[in-house]
Structures are given as C-alpha cells and as structure tokens.
Amino acid sequence: MAELRKDPITGRWVIIATERSKRPGSYHVEKDPSYTKAEKCPFCEGHENMTPPEVYAMRGAYSKPNAPTWKVRVVPNKYPALDMDVRFESLSEDFFMAMKGYGAHEVVIETPHHKKEANEQSVEEIKNWIQALQDRTKFLYTEKKFNYVLIFKNKGRAAGASLSHPHHQLIATPVTPKRVKEELVGASEYFKSTQRCVFCDIIKEEIAAKTRIVCENDDFVAFCPHASRFPFETWILPKEHCIDFYDEKVESDTLAAIMKETLKRLSKAIGEPEYNYVVHAAPNRIPREGYWTTIDRDYHWHIEMFPRLIKTAGFEWGTGFYINPTPPEQAAKFMREIKM
Amino acid sequence: MAELRKDPITGRWVIIATERSKRPGSYHVEKDPSYTKAEKCPFCEGHENMTPPEVYAMRGAYSKPNAPTWKVRVVPNKYPALDMDVRFESLSEDFFMAMKGYGAHEVVIETPHHKKEANEQSVEEIKNWIQALQDRTKFLYTEKKFNYVLIFKNKGRAAGASLSHPHHQLIATPVTPKRVKEELVGASEYFKSTQRCVFCDIIKEEIAAKTRIVCENDDFVAFCPHASRFPFETWILPKEHCIDFYDEKVESDTLAAIMKETLKRLSKAIGEPEYNYVVHAAPNRIPREGYWTTIDRDYHWHIEMFPRLIKTAGFEWGTGFYINPTPPEQAAKFMREIKM
Numbered sequence: 310m311a312e313l314r315k316d317p318i319t320g321r322w323v324i325i326a327t328e329r330s331k332r333p334g335s336y337h338v339e340k341d342p343s344y345t346k347a348e349k350c351p352f353c354e355g356h357e358n359m360t361p362p363e364v365y366a367m368r369g370a371y372s373k374p375n376a377p378t379w380k381v382r383v384v385p386n387k388y389p390a391l392d393m394d395v396r397f398e399s400l401s402e403d404f405f406m407a408m409k410g411y412g413a414h415e416v417v418i419e420t421p422h423h424k425k426e427a428n429e430q431s432v433e434e435i436k437n438w439i440q441a442l443q444d445r446t447k448f449l450y451t452e453k454k455f456n457y458v459l460i461f462k463n464k465g466r467a468a469g470a471s472l473s474h475p476h477h478q479l480i481a482t483p484v485t486p487k488r489v490k491e492e493l494v495g496a497s498e499y500f501k502s503t504q505r506c507v508f509c510d511i512i513k514e515e516i517a518a519k520t521r522i523v524c525e526n527d528d529f530v531a532f533c534p535h536a537s538r539f540p541f542e543t544w545i546l547p548k549e550h551c552i553d554f555y556d557e558k559v560e561s562d563t564l565a566a567i568m569k570e571t572l573k574r575l576s577k578a579i580g581e582p583e584y585n586y587v588v589h590a591a592p593n594r595i596p597r598e599g600y601w602t603t604i605d606r607d608y609h610w611h612i613e614m615f616p617r618l619i620k621t622a623g624f625e626w627g628t629g630f631y632i633n634p635t636p637p638e639q640a641a642k643f644m645r646e647i648k649m
Numbered sequence: 650m651a652e653l654r655k656d657p658i659t660g661r662w663v664i665i666a667t668e669r670s671k672r673p674g675s676y677h678v679e680k681d682p683s684y685t686k687a688e689k690c691p692f693c694e695g696h697e698n699m700t701p702p703e704v705y706a707m708r709g710a711y712s713k714p715n716a717p718t719w720k721v722r723v724v725p726n727k728y729p730a731l732d733m734d735v736r737f738e739s740l741s742e743d744f745f746m747a748m749k750g751y752g753a754h755e756v757v758i759e760t761p762h763h764k765k766e767a768n769e770q771s772v773e774e775i776k777n778w779i780q781a782l783q784d785r786t787k788f789l790y791t792e793k794k795f796n797y798v799l800i801f802k803n804k805g806r807a808a809g810a811s812l813s814h815p816h817h818q819l820i821a822t823p824v825t826p827k828r829v830k831e832e833l834v835g836a837s838e839y840f841k842s843t844q845r846c847v848f849c850d851i852i853k854e855e856i857a858a859k860t861r862i863v864c865e866n867d868d869f870v871a872f873c874p875h876a877s878r879f880p881f882e883t884w885i886l887p888k889e890h891c892i893d894f895y896d897e898k899v900e901s902d903t904l905a906a907i908m909k910e911t912l913k914r915l916s917k918a919i920g921e922p923e924y925n926y927v928v929h930a931a932p933n934r935i936p937r938e939g940y941w942t943t944i945d946r947d948y949h950w951h952i953e954m955f956p957r958l959i960k961t962a963g964f965e966w967g968t969g970f971y972i973n974p975t976p977p978e979q980a981a982k983f984m985r986e987i988k989m
Contacts, residue, residue, distance in 0.1 A: 310735055311729075311750025312740060313731075315745075315746040317744070319827075322822075325750075327750075390972050392650070392651060404657070404850065405654065405657065406654070406657070407875075408652070408653045409652065410650060410653055410665075459970070461964050468960070469964060480970075482662075484662045486968035486969050486970040487659075487660070487968070487970070488966075488969035489969075514745070535747075585967065589967070615966060620806070624801050624925050624927065626965075627929070628927055630822070
C-alpha cells in the first residue's frame with residue numbers, strides 16, 4: 310500500500326509508492342565514472358594553466374601557486390553562472406524583476422588525482438577539501454551583498470558534471486535560494502510553537518527509531534529521511550545544534566569520516582552512483598543582523614544527498630510532488646547492512 | 650552578462666546564464682519517439698484487454714466498452730501511485746506525519762494510433778482528449794477528499810514515460826501539491842496589494858512586450874516566461890480570467906489549436922523533444938467552501954511545459970535555484986519565427 314508522507318520542516322508531501330516499488334538491491338549499476346580523459350583534464354596536476362588562476366590552494370612549503378604539488382585547489386569557474394565583475398544593480402523593467410548576474414562561482418578541486426572519488430580518498434584528504442569549502446564560504450560571506458553561498462557537488466554526467474575529475478562547486482548569490490528559505494521559514498515556525506529546533510527533534514526521533522539510520526559517529530548521523538523524495542536520498546547532520554557549516558564547532562575529522570562512510574556504503578549498495586549533494590546552512594547574517602531573531606536556535610546545517618536513480622523532471626518541477634518507489638526504511642537498511 | 654530574474658507569482662529566482670549560453674538552434678535532436686513497440690502496446694487499439702477496464706471512453710454508437718473503435722480511452726493506471734481502494738486514514742507516528750496512499754491515478758489514452766503525437770493530431774482529436782481530461786477532473790472532484798487533481802503529460806523516456814503511445818495522466822491527491830500552493834499563496838498576496846490577478850497582469854505585459862510570445866489566438870496565449878527555469882519553457886494561458894481547467898468558459902477549439910501549434914513549433918524548433926507539461930488549476934473547493942475568499946478573482950489556470958533539454962537535478966531539487974542557458978526571448982523568437 311502506498312503512503313503519503315510529510316516533511317516536518319517544509320511541509321512537502323511525497324508518495325512512497327509501493328505498487329511501483331523497487332527493491333534497494335535492484336538499482337545496482339556499473340558505469341565508468343571517468344568519462345573525461347586525464348590527458349585533457351584541466352583539474353589534473355600539471356594542467357594548472359588550463360584553469361583561471363587559483364584563488365586558494367593547499368600546497369607544500371616550497372610549492373608555487375598555479376604549479377604542481379598541491380592537495381586542494383580552488384579556481385574561479387571558467388564559465389561562471391554568476392560573476393563578481395559586473396555591477397550589483399537592478400535591471401527591473403516596470404513589471405518584471407531582474408538584476409545583473411552579480412555573484413561568484415568557484416570550483417574546489419578535491420584532489421590532484423583524476424579518478425580518486427571521495428569514497429576512495431583518505432579521511433585526511435577529505436578533511437582538506439572540507440577545510441577549503443569552509444574557508445571559501447567564510448571568505449565569500451565577507452562580501453555583504455552575498456546573501457547565500459551554495460556548496461554543492463555534481464558527480465557523474467547525468468548529475469550535471471561536465472568534468473569527471475572530483476570537484477565541488479560554490480555559487481555565491483545575492484538572494485537566498487527558495488528551498489533554503491522554505492527550510493528557514495519552516496524551522497522558524499516550528500521553533501515558535503515548540504521552542505525547539507526541528508532538526509534536533511528529527512535527529513532524536515531518527516536515532517531512537519533506528520530504522521532509517523545509515524551510519525553514525527560521535528558527532529554526525531546519516532539517515533534516509535522519513536519523507537525521502539528519491540531512493541537512497543540521504544541526509545547528514547551534526548548531532549549537536551549548529552547553524553553554520555564553517556562554524557569552528559564543526560568537527561572535520563568526524564565529518565570527513567561520515568562523508569567517506571556514507572559515500573562508500575552508497576557506492577557498495579548501488580555501484581557507481583551518479584549523485585548530487587547540497588549543503589544547506591544559514592544565509593549570510595552580516596547584512597541583516599537581528600533579522601531572524603531565533604535563527605541561531607531554530608536552524609541547523611546539514612547535507613542533502615540525491616543519487617540519480619530514477620527519472621523525474623517536469624512533473625516534479627511542475628508540482629513539487631515526488632513519487633519514490635523505494636521506502637527510506639528499505640534503502641537505509643540496505644546501506645546499513647553493507648559489509649565494509 | 651548573466652541575469653537574475655524573479656518569477657512574479659512565486660518569488661522564485663533563476664539565473665539566465667549568458668556565459669554558458671546555448672543558441673536556441675543548437676538543441677535540435679533527432680530521436681525515435683516510439684521506443685515501445687505497437688505489437689506489445691497496451692494502449693493500442695485491439696489491445697484493450699491489456700489494461701484495467703476503462704472508466705471512460707469516447708466511442709461510436711455501436712462500439713462496446715473495452716473493445717476496438719474508440720477515439721479516447723481512460724483507464725486506471727495499472728501501477729497506481731495512489732489508490733482509491735485503501736481507506737483514507739492517518740498513519741502518523743508520534744512525530745512524523747503520514748497517511749495511507751488514498752487517491753486515484755488514471756491514464757487518458759489520446760488516440761488509438763501508436764505514434765500519433767499531439768502535434769500531428771487534428772484539432773478535433775485534441776479536443777477529444779481535452780474533453781476527456783475535463784470530464785475526468787470534474788468527476789474526480791465529486792470525491793471531496795480529493796483536494797487536487799493533477800493533469801500532466803510525460804513524453805519520451807527521459808521525461809519519465811514508460812510507454813511511448815501518446816497519453817496523459819491524472820493523479821488525484823488528498824493534498825494540494827506544494828508548487829500549486831505556492832502559486833495560490835503568491836497570487837493571493839498579489840491580489841491583496843493590487844486587487845488584480847497576477848496572471849492577468851503577466852498576460853497583459855507579455856502581449857504588450859511581444860518579445861517572449863510564441864503564438865496566440867483569440868482565447869489563448871503561449872509564451873516563454875520572463876523567469877524561465879529551462880530553455881524553451883513555455884506557458885499557455887487563457888486570456889480571459891478563469892480558474893478552472895474544466896470551466897465551461899474554456900474554449901476547447903482554440904485551446905486545442907494553440908496546443909497543436911505550440912507543440913508543432915516546439916518540435917520544429919528542437920526536433921523530437923522529450924517534454925513534460927502540467928496543468929495548474931484551482932484545487933477542489935467543495936470541501937472548503939469560502940476557504941479562499943478571493944480565489945475566484947486571484948488565481949488563473951494555465952499549462953507549464955518543460956522540454957527536457959538540459960541536465961539538472963539534485964542541485965535544482967536541493968536549492969530551488971535554476972540556471973537557464975537560453976534566454977526566453979531567444980527561445981520564443983526562435984519558435985515564433987518557425988515557418989509553419
């Protein structure tokens with residue numbers, strides 16, 4: 310029997326469709342994760358001149374900028390969605406609102422190795438790019454016109470990655486993305502009526518129920534949310550209440566460890582998954598201090614991961630309605646029981 | 650230079666990304682639109698016993714139910730996302746909200762012909778399935794537990810259609826889809842401050858500006874919206890204010906004509922497009938009369954069409970942010986200037 314489930318943060322309903330159900334084991338796919346060649350890859354070591362000059366890097370003491378021997382490099386996106394070189398100004402006509410594409414778009418190259426995906430990297434390597442993501446976010450937020458810095462990863466061609474070399478992206482925008490705003494509003498409403506953080510409550514419920522947990526460690530928990538939109542949708546949250554991804558409270562050892570474990574369990578469960586994930590954290594509070602009086606208590610940063618396993622699109626875009634053929638309890642159990 | 654644009658109804662921002670721009674002419678793809686074989690197709694004439702018994706049909710005077718010689722057939726989906734045979738009841742645990750998958754899921758088979766897509770059908774044929782969609786919506790709304798009836802079409806495998814035979818789907822749900830609710834809220838807010846329908850205002854602006862118009866006739870207009878999420882995203886609206894798709898005011902001759910023309914222009918512009926469209930109309934008002942006091946004046950039914958031309962997914966799902974590489978002005982001009 311199908312079930313309708315409601316996301317406790319945003320109020321979004323999903324259909325867990327048992328009539329069209331797919332067992333978690335039936336998604337396994339083998340694909341070549343490396344669809345662009347290392348010889349022509351601008352993110353590979355030795356090809357530093359193929360990218361715009363780096364804006365940040367982790368390098369050894371004797372290593373020069375834009376030259377080999379680095380651990381992580383951050384470069385502006387060669388084809389940026391938004392750009393800092395335009396003036397921040399309105400383009401609004403009488404009726405329609407528009408503004409110049411003021412923003413920033415950066416690429417965080419995780420590793421010099423063309424094929425070394427996060428699930429195969431060491432915890433130390435993952436910690437490095439987490440550090441880079443945190444440092445760049447913090448830096449971009451010093452520009453008070455940036456309301457939001459989106460951190461996301463596209464892995465695989467179908468997930469929208471034009472290059473297969475492991476990388477993350479950051480887009481800084483003068484507006485807060487709609488989905489994040491919905492969470493902010495939902496979390497603040499929940500706080501108003503309960504005086505509690507909805508994410509903290511979800512974590513408590515999930516840890517008590519156990520059925521949707523993928524893995525956990527001292528500081529983080531990974532689970533398939535009750536109202537999962539997609540098969541194997543997985544969220545990672547810090548157990549302790551925290552609103553900023555770059556907060557110094559964030560334990561990067563255990564964060565790196567749970568990222569690695571989650572991605573490893575996912576890839577053992579479904580082969581070479583193409584996926585996207587996004588980091589949802591609080592927006593820039595410099596430009597609007599005191600705007601949300603309770604944001605420090607009601608919001609909670611987290612990662613939402615979406616493997617690309619089913620075909621969806623216009624219907625979901627057009628309605629906000631999701632039909633998920635695999636109950637999160639089954640997906641979580643399958644990942645949890647993978648032998649590591 | 651990239652541009653950020655805001656949808657006047659929902660407040661959603663999109664990036665019109667000129668740095669990564671794609672000319673409208675560069676999307677042309679040739680694909681076999683018929684990927685399932687007619688011999689095994691449950692929607693083809695003569696195969697009526699391969700579907701659940703029909704719940705509605707347009708047939709000649711001497712034609713028997715579930716037998717050949719029909720124009721349009723409506724059957725329950727064999728693998729329904731939601732089902733009327735379950736009890737309408739809550740499954741909520743203490744914290745998470747859920748309910749049994751009560752609803753309906755029907756398939757409207759547009760034509761007995763396996764390969765006759767809407768752009769190749771006659772206006773008369775299109776009018777028939779419009780009539781069927783209207784009649785079924787009206788019928789489903791007599792069940793007052795159905796808050797919403799979604800009408801949508803998936804065309805092509807990548808658009809989520811498992812069968813290539815031309816068909817629409819209807820899903821009746823006990824909840825109003827999130828995206829529709831956002832429009833209802835946005836339209837009602839707009840009405841509060843202006844005493845006008847936001848859709849009527851958009852139509853006025855678009856017809857005056859001309860730049861984003863694809864085509865129009867006496868009763869309907871098709872245009873690429875100012876804040877288009879996708880290349881060639883096209884909306885079709887009745888020019889006269891109207892909130893229900895099944896309203897008797899809806900002129901099915903001119904609606905059929907503009908559907909045909911829009912799909913024809915789209916397919917001449919980009920080949921054999923895979924696409925989705927959804928009908929957004931008012932929710933069921935029987936169960937909550939007087940709930941929205943101004944809904945009759947502030948909402949406006951319409952069709953939103955999304956050709957599947959670019960890869961998007963987790964990022965868009967995770968953020969509600971869209972990056973569109975082709976300005977709607979270019980897409981509209983390209984379709985408008987197609988020789989018919």
